[in-house]
Amino acid sequence: MAVYTDVAAEDLAAFLAGYELGELLAYKGIAEGVENSNFLLHTDRGYFILTLYEKRVAADDLPFFLGLMEHLAARGLNCPQPVKHRDGQVLGRLAGRPAAIVTFLDGMWIRRPSPGHCGAVGEALAQLHLAGADFPLRRANALSVAGWRPLYRAAQAKNADRVQPGLTDALAAELAQLESAWPRDLSQGVIHADLFPDNVFFLHDRLSGLIDFYFACTDTLAYDLAICLNAWCFETDHSYNVTKGRALLQAYAGKRPLSDDEQRQLPVLCRGAALRFLLTRLVDWLDVPAGALVRPKDPMEYFRKLRFHQTIGSARDYGFD
Amino acid sequence: MAVYTDVAAEDLAAFLAGYELGELLAYKGIAEGVENSNFLLHTDRGYFILTLYEKRVAADDLPFFLGLMEHLAARGLNCPQPVKHRDGQVLGRLAGRPAAIVTFLDGMWIRRPSPGHCGAVGEALAQLHLAGADFPLRRANALSVAGWRPLYRAAQAKNADRVQPGLTDALAAELAQLESAWPRDLSQGVIHADLFPDNVFFLHDRLSGLIDFYFACTDTLAYDLAICLNAWCFETDHSYNVTKGRALLQAYAGKRPLSDDEQRQLPVLCRGAALRFLLTRLVDWLDVPAGALVRPKDPMEYFRKLRFHQTIGSARDYGFD
Numbered sequence: 060m061a062v063y064t065d066v067a068a069e070d071l072a073a074f075l076a077g078y079e080l081g082e083l084l085a086y087k088g089i090a091e092g093v094e095n096s097n098f099l100l101h102t103d104r105g106y107f108i109l110t111l112y113e114k115r116v117a118a119d120d121l122p123f124f125l126g127l128m129e130h131l132a133a134r135g136l137n138c139p140q141p142v143k144h145r146d147g148q149v150l151g152r153l154a155g156r157p158a159a160i161v162t163f164l165d166g167m168w169i170r171r172p173s174p175g176h177c178g179a180v181g182e183a184l185a186q187l188h189l190a191g192a193d194f195p196l197r198r199a200n201a202l203s204v205a206g207w208r209p210l211y212r213a214a215q216a217k218n219a220d221r222v223q224p225g226l227t228d229a230l231a232a233e234l235a236q237l238e239s240a241w242p243r244d245l246s247q248g249v250i251h252a253d254l255f256p257d258n259v260f261f262l263h264d265r266l267s268g269l270i271d272f273y274f275a276c277t278d279t280l281a282y283d284l285a286i287c288l289n290a291w292c293f294e295t296d297h298s299y300n301v302t303k304g305r306a307l308l309q310a311y312a313g314k315r316p317l318s319d320d321e322q323r324q325l326p327v328l329c330r331g332a333a334l335r336f337l338l339t340r341l342v343d344w345l346d347v348p349a350g351a352l353v354r355p356k357d358p359m360e361y362f363r364k365l366r367f368h369q370t371i372g373s374a375r376d377y378g379f380d
Numbered sequence: 381m382a383v384y385t386d387v388a389a390e391d392l393a394a395f396l397a398g399y400e401l402g403e404l405l406a407y408k409g410i411a412e413g414v415e416n417s418n419f420l421l422h423t424d425r426g427y428f429i430l431t432l433y434e435k436r437v438a439a440d441d442l443p444f445f446l447g448l449m450e451h452l453a454a455r456g457l458n459c460p461q462p463v464k465h466r467d468g469q470v471l472g473r474l475a476g477r478p479a480a481i482v483t484f485l486d487g488m489w490i491r492r493p494s495p496g497h498c499g500a501v502g503e504a505l506a507q508l509h510l511a512g513a514d515f516p517l518r519r520a521n522a523l524s525v526a527g528w529r530p531l532y533r534a535a536q537a538k539n540a541d542r543v544q545p546g547l548t549d550a551l552a553a554e555l556a557q558l559e560s561a562w563p564r565d566l567s568q569g570v571i572h573a574d575l576f577p578d579n580v581f582f583l584h585d586r587l588s589g590l591i592d593f594y595f596a597c598t599d600t601l602a603y604d605l606a607i608c609l610n611a612w613c614f615e616t617d618h619s620y621n622v623t624k625g626r627a628l629l630q631a632y633a634g635k636r637p638l639s640d641d642e643q644r645q646l647p648v649l650c651r652g653a654a655l656r657f658l659l660t661r662l663v664d665w666l667d668v669p670a671g672a673l674v675r676p677k678d679p680m681e682y683f684r685k686l687r688f689h690q691t692i693g694s695a696r697d698y699g700f701d
């Protein structure tokens with residue numbers, strides 16, 4: 060939640076001259092996303108978002124992300140739409156970084172989602188999966204099962220047990236089980252891979268848009284659903300809210316029915332999703348020096364979610380009928 | 381440059397119901413100001429800025445700041461105008477903090493100001509001083525000469541010499557001289573006290589507005605001019621640009637002529653302004669633990685400016701004719 064790169068008004072005005080956006084009237088650094096520098100632009104033509112891609116986003120992946128947003132928007136999904144440069148490109152360069160401008164979406168993210176919000180997310184996720192079916196580009200998911208062991212080793216090397224005694228062993232056991240049990244023949248396609256509440260906008264209690272496609276990739280569709288169950292259906296006391304889970308799962312399946320295999324594998328996929336966020340948060344947590352002003356997100360929230368998923372036997376236990 | 385307090389969409393919508401601003405359509409945390417949490421709001425009625433006042437701003441001072449913005453805007457100065465609650469108040473409460481909404485000003489701040497920009501700032505500063513003449517509220521300046529010794533003691537206690545050997549003694553000598561030489565009978569009135577480039581907006585190379593009145597107070601008018609000379613007329617190599625200084629001073633004096641005493645005292649006022657920013661930056665710098673992710677602004681920039689002002693004999697040396 061930070062602006063990393065400052066942009067001078069003089070440089071931004073010169074950059075905008077390459078677009079059909081009229082004159083720059085104002086811009087503000089905004090706290091949106093954690094990986095890139097984002098600015099809200101006001102021009103003669105309205106409001107837009109400018110993103111400067113910082114080093115955590117690989118420049119080679121940008122055509123996938125920007126192309127996907129164009130593809131989904133063209134199929135009626137409400138997501139930011141890249142604005143084309145006069146030369147037809149959507150990717151430019153500003154302040155020494157790759158840069159792109161996208162349309163501004165109205166709407167707010169919901170801090171305390173209701174079952175109704177969870178249902179809307181389930182429906183939108185299925186729409187995204189269906190709309191992405193004919194997207195021609197592919198991008199491997201670096202944060203799926205094959206990416207977890209390097210993260211585990213990084214956490215181990217930084218002495219993860221100082222977060223909680225026994226954590227390293229618990230992670231090793233879970234990782235070994237998931238590597239062997241991970242389902243590899245479920246339906247694949249474009250997944251968002253990070254559809255947390257802050258990436259879903261609502262207006263008048265209706266879902267108004269999805270943002271932040273910078274973890275999107277080609278992977279198991281039902282894994283995306285498992286990520287959403289983790290992100291949307293737990294209470295702040297870390298208990299699972301089966302009413303929210305049912306709303307999300309039923310709404311998803313109403314648009315894209317779950318196969319028997321997907322239903323059966325849902326608990327394993329949920330464990331994997333919990334482990335993925337546990338590991339990345341843990342590495343970030345262990346990376347921060349003592350006394351720092353900014354603390355990363357609490358990794359142990361996902362350890363508690365993982366423990367819950369380990370007790371689950373079937374999709375029915377998540378509320379799926 | 382940080383959003384300190386998160387506001388839930390649900391809470392913000394309830395807060396806005398007390399204003400005639402229509403429905404909330406979107407809001408974003410923005411990187412503006414360093415003392416408070418700021419959000420850009422989009423409602424049915426347009427774009428606005430919401431400020432939550434964090435602990436560094438005393439709640440008792442808010443009527444002064446907000447009243448001043450209303451007063452100046454009513455006299456034609458382009459600055460944010462507080463939006464009145466349905467009950468007529470401009471100060472509310474949100475997320476446990478005092479909160480106010482002000483109008484959104486178009487315009488951008490200039491990272492590399494030209495002499496033309498400096499002239500525009502000089503003129504606007506004089507207009508602010510004239511428009512503030514009949515503002516009825518008073519607020520003492522905690523960061524004028526009487527406030528520097530406590531800051532000096534804080535820096536001394538934190539071992540300022542680790543920033544530069546001999547710094548503590550140099551500060552002590554300068555402070556003693558300024559305490560004795562400080563002019564106390566120059567014209568007083570409302571001063572902005574922090575009119576740095578990031579608080580001045582330009583549009584099409586014309587000054588379009590002044591923002592951030594949260595250091596404004598009642599003090600020596602020419603001290604405000606000295607702050608602007610420090611903030612606007614030095615190059616990045618810390619050399620003084622006399623062309624910019626002349627532009628700023630002449631434009632100011634064109635609207636509000638400088639008395640003989642103000643001209644004579646300008647070098648002392650400039651030394652005081654440099655010492656004020658040197659001391660506050662130094663204390664912030666010494667406060668930050670080793671290894672922190674965020675470094676405060678470099679205090680030594682103002683030590684170099686102070687050294688320059690110590691060599692100056694008259695307003696003429698700053699470019700004043």
